[in-house]
Amino acid sequence: MDRLAAMRRYFLTRLAGAVPTLFIIVTLAFFLIRAAPGGPFDQEQTLPVEVMANLQKAYGLDQPVWTQYGHYVGALLHGDFGPSFRYKDFSVTELIGQGLPVTFELGSIALASALILGVLIGIFAALRHNRAGDYAAMSLAVVGVAIPSFVVLPFLGLLFGIYLHWLPVAGWEPASIRHLILPVVALALPPLAVIARLVRASMLEVLRSHYIRTAIAKGLPLRTVILRHALRPALLPVASYLAPAVASIMTGSLVVESIAGLPGIGRYMVQGALNRDYTLVMGMVIIYSALLIVMGLLVDLLYAWLDPRVRLDS
Amino acid sequence: MEPLLNIEDLSVDYTHGGMEIPAVRQVSLAVAARESVGIVGESGSGKTQVFMAAMGLLAANAAVRGRVRFEGGDILGVGAESLNRVRGSKLTMVFQDPMTSLTPHLTIGTQLAEVLVCHAGRSWREARNAARHMLDRVRVPEPERRMSQYPHELSGGLRQRVMIGMSLLCEPLLVIADEPTTALDVTVQAHIIDLLGTMRRELGMALVLISHDLGVVAGLTDRILVMYAGRIVESAGAAELFQQARHPYTAELLKCIPSLTGPRQQRMPTLLGQPPRPGDPDEGCAFAPRCARAAPRCRTVRPPLEDAGGSAHRVACHFPLPS
Numbered sequence A: 001m002d003r004l005a006a007m008r009r010y011f012l013t014r015l016a017g018a019v020p021t022l023f024i025i026v027t028l029a030f031f032l033i034r035a036a037p038g039g040p041f042d043q044e045q046t047l048p049v050e051v052m053a054n055l056q057k058a059y060g061l062d063q064p065v066w067t068q069y070g071h072y073v074g075a076l077l078h079g080d081f082g083p084s085f086r087y088k089d090f091s092v093t094e095l096i097g098q099g100l101p102v103t104f105e106l107g108s109i110a111l112a113s114a115l116i117l118g119v120l121i122g123i124f125a126a127l128r129h130n131r132a133g134d135y136a137a138m139s140l141a142v143v144g145v146a147i148p149s150f151v152v153l154p155f156l157g158l159l160f161g162i163y164l165h166w167l168p169v170a171g172w173e174p175a176s177i178r179h180l181i182l183p184v185v186a187l188a189l190p191p192l193a194v195i196a197r198l199v200r201a202s203m204l205e206v207l208r209s210h211y212i213r214t215a216i217a218k219g220l221p222l223r224t225v226i227l228r229h230a231l232r233p234a235l236l237p238v239a240s241y242l243a244p245a246v247a248s249i250m251t252g253s254l255v256v257e258s259i260a261g262l263p264g265i266g267r268y269m270v271q272g273a274l275n276r277d278y279t280l281v282m283g284m285v286i287i288y289s290a291l292l293i294v295m296g297l298l299v300d301l302l303y304a305w306l307d308p309r310v311r312l313d314s
Numbered sequence B: 001m002e003p004l005l006n007i008e009d010l011s012v013d014y015t016h017g018g019m020e021i022p023a024v025r026q027v028s029l030a031v032a033a034r035e036s037v038g039i040v041g042e043s044g045s046g047k048t049q050v051f052m053a054a055m056g057l058l059a060a061n062a063a064v065r066g067r068v069r070f071e072g073g074d075i076l077g078v079g080a081e082s083l084n085r086v087r088g089s090k091l092t093m094v095f096q097d098p099m100t101s102l103t104p105h106l107t108i109g110t111q112l113a114e115v116l117v118c119h120a121g122r123s124w125r126e127a128r129n130a131a132r133h134m135l136d137r138v139r140v141p142e143p144e145r146r147m148s149q150y151p152h153e154l155s156g157g158l159r160q161r162v163m164i165g166m167s168l169l170c171e172p173l174l175v176i177a178d179e180p181t182t183a184l185d186v187t188v189q190a191h192i193i194d195l196l197g198t199m200r201r202e203l204g205m206a207l208v209l210i211s212h213d214l215g216v217v218a219g220l221t222d223r224i225l226v227m228y229a230g231r232i233v234e235s236a237g238a239a240e241l242f243q244q245a246r247h248p249y250t251a252e253l254l255k256c257i258p259s260l261t262g263p264r265q266q267r268m269p270t271l272l273g274q275p276p277r278p279g280d281p282d283e284g285c286a287f288a289p290r291c292a293r294a295a296p297r298c299r300t301v302r303p304p305l306e307d308a309g310g311s312a313h314r315v316a317c318h319f320p321l322p323s
């Protein structure tokens, strides 16, 4: 189909267009971190001047900042994020390579649960409009939005971990879903609540439209009316919310990984920034930006699928 | 034998912003198999609501009383499942606004074929074939290409042809066409009316044609019902109504037809004065305040719909025009 071809062409053009964007982000971040007071080797007790000079030299920090920038970008083009300044003997590529799968698993499960449950609850509330089920679902949604994950997670850990002994309070084992459940719930709850409210509102509006009246007049069962005729247009606001949802889960994972002791990359962002671990922070900025850029692209394609009137001209 | 569609004493009230809006008041009407009935009246006279009730499509804030039966089966008060046994197959409706009445993200082919998949238990492939056939019958050019197009890629006239084709897929016994041409260009209107006439001759179904334009209804219907303020005020054979309208309101409506050959009006030209508003006292004849023939009795005693001589000519007026 030519529409599929148009989508692919659009995706590739926009992806190529994202490279300059990423470059600008890298440049800005590079100089901004260095403009922040302090440096990677400042600690409580000041190091002897010679030791400091040696360290600076070893990491190239004694050179003019433009030279550093040139080296960094040069290495980056070869896929090398440079050595971490604080995790001795580790390159940033290694650190991210170890942590990213954990964060990715946590984040994607959280996003998928937020989407699926949020949409289902939203539809349910719309069909129960102004009845008990609607009120119950929407009160729950308010709670979900209002309470941040750093409150939810300890509470859940207390309840399900310490009192009920159903789930581990914290920690991580490879391929263990049980360790992920509580962090996923804490991460998914806020975006889930937002999605449920968005879907409820848009579904109510779609259900009042003329084409839904036609679908009902055709004698289609309610299930078909909702799933085939009403769902896609009702999902449009969710598509717009997708990028903010991913951002919310990403920032949420910084906190949640620290509280639950998960070996993801979220903690590197916080520690890297506090330690002035320049290369580590840069690596994190690049990963997160790239993720958000790709998300934005997917959202555009999703729009085109949800509404055929959307034209994909780049 | 019971008529195909039998509406008895139907009333529809809306509560809106704390106010009761009576949309339909004690309407009784019947449509026989293969019959063609026109419904005319000013905007807001309740024409659409009567047939929304007949399709089980009334909004949630509507309170409905009375009885509606189709093929002897109750329509009011039954669940969606039993409604869906007739709705969309034997009893279908074409809506006023073809621009917004089709689902934007589904292809024309899917929207047609799903009717047959749902009601006739056909496979999608068979249903698509039948749908393409129907597009051809309602004279949509290039049916094969149209099948994979989306509604926004079609003109208003073509979309209304699609809507009409959709209503005919399961060989309906009754098609309700609610102002099917109002939203269309003047030149397209005549084609759509032609199409409805042709399809009725070919398929032999009964037709209810709702319009505020007596001119549109004239050529296509056997019998015409005139509605005013939620009530039927006159009912007669089409020819008889045009020759000798008995209700003063009908006579006014007839004067409003510009000329059958001249350009057709988009909106009905307004009569002198206002139709009654919700909250106005519901006493006597609702038309009395605008009626040149009104006497004091008209404002206090409601005239019942009574035989007015002629073959099945009925009128609700204390002082009908002479025949």
Ligand SMILES: Nc1ncnc2c1ncn2[C@@H]1O[C@H](COP(=O)(O)OP(=O)(O)OP(=O)(O)O)[C@@H](O)[C@H]1O
Binding pocket: B014, B015, B016, B021, B022, B023, B041, B042, B043, B044, B045, B046, B047, B048, B049, B050, B059, B061, B212
């Ligand atoms: N959902 C609703 N809520 C409140 N009032 C309504 C609703 N739907 C219809 N009405 C009212 O019911 C009355 C009759 O409406 P109806 O649509 O049957 O008129 P109509 O004769 O079809 O007019 P038109 O020629 O404009 O289509 C109107 O006064 C309208 O305001």
Ligand SMILES: [Mg+2]
Binding pocket: B047, B048, B049, B178, B179
């Ligand atoms: Mg109407």
